[in-house]
Amino acid sequence: MSENLSETRPNTPSLDAFWMPFTANRQFKASPRMLVSAEGMHYTADDGRRILDGTAGLWCVNAGHGRRGIAEAVAHQLERLDFAPTFQMGHPIAFDFAERLAAIAPGGPEAGLDRVFLTNSGSESVDTALKIALAYQRAIGQGTRTRLIGRERGYHGVGFGGISVGGIVTNRRAFPQLPGADHLRHTHDPARNAFAKGQPEHGADLADDLERLVQLHGAETIAACIVEPVAGSTGVLIPPRGYLERLREICTRHGILLIFDEVITGFGRLGTPFATDFFGVVPDLVTTAKGITNGTVPMGAVFARRAVHDALMQGPDGIELFHGYTYSGHPVACAAGIATLDIYAREGLLTRAAELAGDWASAMHDLRARAHVSDIRTIGLVAGIELTPRPDAPGKRAYEVFTDCFRRGLLIRVTGDIIALSPPLIVERDEIREMAEIVGAAIDRVA
Numbered sequence: 001m002s003e004n005l006s007e008t009r010p011n012t013p014s015l016d017a018f019w020m021p022f023t024a025n026r027q028f029k030a031s032p033r034m035l036v037s038a039e040g041m042h043y044t045a046d047d048g049r050r051i052l053d054g055t056a057g058l059w060c061v062n063a064g065h066g067r068r069g070i071a072e073a074v075a076h077q078l079e080r081l082d083f084a085p086t087f088q089m090g091h092p093i094a095f096d097f098a099e100r101l102a103a104i105a106p107g108g109p110e111a112g113l114d115r116v117f118l119t120n121s122g123s124e125s126v127d128t129a130l131k132i133a134l135a136y137q138r139a140i141g142q143g144t145r146t147r148l149i150g151r152e153r154g155y156h157g158v159g160f161g162g163i164s165v166g167g168i169v170t171n172r173r174a175f176p177q178l179p180g181a182d183h184l185r186h187t188h189d190p191a192r193n194a195f196a197k198g199q200p201e202h203g204a205d206l207a208d209d210l211e212r213l214v215q216l217h218g219a220e221t222i223a224a225c226i227v228e229p230v231a232g233s234t235g236v237l238i239p240p241r242g243y244l245e246r247l248r249e250i251c252t253r254h255g256i257l258l259i260f261d262e263v264i265t266g267f268g269r270l271g272t273p274f275a276t277d278f279f280g281v282v283p284d285l286v287t288t289a290k291g292i293t294n295g296t297v298p299m300g301a302v303f304a305r306r307a308v309h310d311a312l313m314q315g316p317d318g319i320e321l322f323h324g325y326t327y328s329g330h331p332v333a334c335a336a337g338i339a340t341l342d343i344y345a346r347e348g349l350l351t352r353a354a355e356l357a358g359d360w361a362s363a364m365h366d367l368r369a370r371a372h373v374s375d376i377r378t379i380g381l382v383a384g385i386e387l388t389p390r391p392d393a394p395g396k397r398a399y400e401v402f403t404d405c406f407r408r409g410l411l412i413r414v415t416g417d418i419i420a421l422s423p424p425l426i427v428e429r430d431e432i433r434e435m436a437e438i439v440g441a442a443i444d445r446v447a
């Protein structure tokens with residue numbers, strides 16, 4: 001089949017060898033969608049069509065595509081120092097980058113989340129944060145705290161730690177889990193909160209689920225609780241008012257570390273540098289990736305409270321966190337990261353979503369009257385549009401909207417029967433309207 005495709009599509013390579021992530025190869029090969037270049041808000045497909053990027057790649061290209069400053073910084077760094085280890089060695093750009101990150105750390109200077117562990121992805125950031133939490137509890141004499149709490153419908157990447165605290169059944173089913181992991185209920189309650197703009201009113205009490213797990217397992221067994229402030233991959237689930245505050249209070253009362261997974265919300269998605277700033281709730285650890293380099297070079301970072309970091313530096317040999325990656329602080333990724341932060345600062349992109357959030361919410365909520373739309377959720381520059389599933393084929397309706405949008409020149413993302421939109425933060429108002437129009441037309445057609 002791939003040979004036939006190559007005949008009809010001159011730029012299409014054989015589609016056999018690449019084992020695609022989270023993708024049914026056979027389905028993809030039947031109608032491949034290939035992106036060959038990108039600039040600003042648009043991709044170009046292999047048939048020459050311009051595709052408006054409604055998803056910032058995969059929630060990561062916050063400053064838009066083809067940023068020259070990043071390309072130049074990467075090229076320069078490759079020539080100057082292509083690689084150097086950070087195990088018992090250092091190179092200046094890793095320290096520079098960590099300091100730049102610390103200067104904009106979640107929660108601002110008072111929060112003290114200014115110790116930065118560098119990784120290469122969101123999954124690595126999550127597993128790093130979970131390990132830091134476990135090592136910290138041990139270091140302060142709380143070694144019985146080995147249990148990790150996540151949440152239903154949470155997505156924390158694909159490491160064994162991440163799938164254990166994650167709440168997506170298909171990601172967990174075939175694999176063993178970390179012992180003792182348990183889950184809070186998710187916060188999605190369409191019966192009470194459908195079509196809420198921003199944070200839903202009802203459901204702060206769902207945080208009391210953590211109190212229930214404390215009573216069930218004993219606080220002395222629980223090391224940390226991890227949540228996405230806004231759950232992205234499972235359909236844009238926005239925390240009810242007061243929910244995160246309550247989680248924080250319960251964690252503090254019981255000596256449980258609170259981890260915010262900001263792999264999606266980090267770097268301006270909500271109109272503040274981090275969701276921690278948006279909600280005004282300060283966790284003990286924050287995981288990031290994606291927008292940290294504008295999606296250009298794989299990288300992630302874990303921000304840790306200084307007290308957590310310092311507790312792990314007290315041991316006799318000064319190493320209590322036996323953990324790290326060959327590419328922690330990779331010089332090329334750091335160069336991309338610094339150039340990215342420069343662009344964010346120069347163009348005000350970490351707060352731009354706040355300026356556009358009103359127009360964004362109106363454009364998206366205008367889709368409310370379309371057929372099969374059962375809920376719309378918006379916050380910052382992210383939206384989830386939920387369709388009523390077809391009883392005979394759950395997920396099919398949204399998937400058809402996705403393929404129809406692509407045909408019309410818009411890249412969206414779907415998960416189950418939920419459409420997710422999260423454009424680059426450089427998006428203009430007319431492009432927001434264009435996205436809503438295309439999604440509306442696609443929903444109409446599928447209906």
Ligand code: PMP
Nearest residue numbers: 121122123155156157261263264
């Ligand atoms: N955590 C969250 C909240 C995410 O959204 C993602 C990726 N979408 C990850 C972790 C995993 O990141 P990666 O794919 O870079 O490993």
